Amino acid sequence: xSAVHPTRGDEPMLDPLxxxxxxxxxxxxxxxxxDAADVERIIASSxxxxxxxxxxxxxVFGSGVFFQWLEGPRDSVTALxxxxxxxxxxxxxxxxxxxxxVRERLFxxxxxxxxxxxxxxxxxxxxxxxxxxxxxxxxxxxxxxxIDGSTPDTE
Ligand SMILES: Cc1cc2nc3c(=O)[nH]c(=O)nc-3n(C[C@H](O)[C@H](O)[C@H](O)COP(=O)(O)O)c2cc1C
Numbered sequence: 001x002s003a004v005h006p007t008r009g010d011e012p013m014l015d016p017l018x019x020x021x022x023x024x025x026x027x028x029x030x031x032x033x034x035d036a037a038d039v040e041r042i043i044a045s046s047x048x049x050x051x052x053x054x055x056x057x058x059x060v061f062g063s064g065v066f067f068q069w070l071e072g073p074r075d076s077v078t079a080l081x082x083x084x085x086x087x088x089x090x091x092x093x094x095x096x097x098x099x100x101x102v103r104e105r106l107f108x109x110x111x112x113x114x115x116x117x118x119x120x121x122x123x124x125x126x127x128x129x130x131x132x133x134x135x136x137x138x139x140x141x142x143x144x145x146x147i148d149g150s151t152p153d154t155e
Pocket of ligand 1: 042066089
């Protein structure tokens with residue numbers, strides 16, 4: 001490994017041998033007719049496939065919107081994103097953020113966890129709290145508006 005991760009201030013020392021983690025968060029709109037049974041099939045096949053590629057994360061589905069958090073090796077996540085973009089069960093895939101760093105997984109135990117639709121608003125509001133890129137903030141605003149039928153208060 002050639003990556004150098006100097007210790008700054010009181011940040012903990014990162015192990016340079018620890019692999020980098022690539023993380024992508026996206027939202028999309030489900031295709032007409034996609035229902036809970038389709039989502040169950042997506043989760044089941046994701047749980048079968050993701051461990052082989054070192055991918056973990058979560059999938060939220062509600063109000064016709066998917067929200068997925070993917071983390072794993074860059075090549076695996078990038079390849080999955082290409083497959084996902086071509087999946088006819090959704091469209092309008094909006095990548096909210098993508099980054100790579102040496103850090104621990106947020107969801108090490110979740111090959112692909114389904115988050116209840118009742119929680120989607122909270123998950124999107126949390127993402128809005130953390131978002132810094134104006135494009136991500138705008139995209140999250142559109143999704144929240146889609147869910148609420150009103151413009152969220154982002155002040
Ligand atoms: C919203 C959504 C999320 C998905 N998440 C995953 C995933 O985490 N892992 C996965 O292997 N496939 C996932 N899929 C399914 C893939 O698009 C694809 O169908 C699957 O990887 C099988 O690909 P193949 O038919 O080319 O073998 C997801 C599909 C959708 C619509």
